[in-house]
Amino acid sequence: MIPVPSGVRVWLAMGHTDMRRGMQSLALQVQQTLGRDPHAGDLFVFRGRKADLVKIIWHDGVGMSLYMKRLERGRFIWPSPTEGCVAISGPQLAYMLDGIDWRNPQRTWRPEVAG
Template identity: 60%
Template sequence: MIGPAPGTRIFLACGHTDMRRGMDGLAALVQQSFGADPFVGALWFFRGRRGRLVKCLWHDGQGLCLFAKRLEQGHFPWPVTSTGSVALSAAQASMLLEGIDWRNPQRTWRPSGAAPNSTGQAAQP
């Protein structure tokens, strides 16, 4: 299985996490700190202190998976709270992995008026 099924719950572990932890250490963190079961199929995202590395823990039904992404420039936007967890939608998680601020996404292109016709004039309504 390549990706999570539709409707999969996605969580961010707020604050920073020791990125030396592997899948067993992160699974124990999910159980102890958040009181959740890491083996139910939810995705758990963890961020390091500098904010350039994110690890994702996920049980795909066959085994525990650990994915990591390190940004070459910038950092991953993260909630301000230092404890607890935050639930995300699939779209927000996608923006997070692209380094986009998922809390307040901004449209970069807006249409401006009518498109010109073949003569270079704006089309008349």
């Protein structure tokens, strides 16, 4: 899990993003499309077309990090606006990464067996 310091803002990029992109092109998207500074220490979350994959970029003051998570079952819950970005809290991000609807926290699915 990303060690999210308290007070860090988390931004969800609306719509879907090409998940073949790396951290440099996602940082460029943050700067050009979202109009935000990718080096400010905020977390920027991007969702794939099928909604089962997210990528997060974060600059911690030393370097850029890229975090990726794919759900085995279910989808990441995303707000409805199609452009821009929406701010959520760190605990809401933790719920989302666990496959829980961060707007109404309830576990959606848990694997029963490995493999």
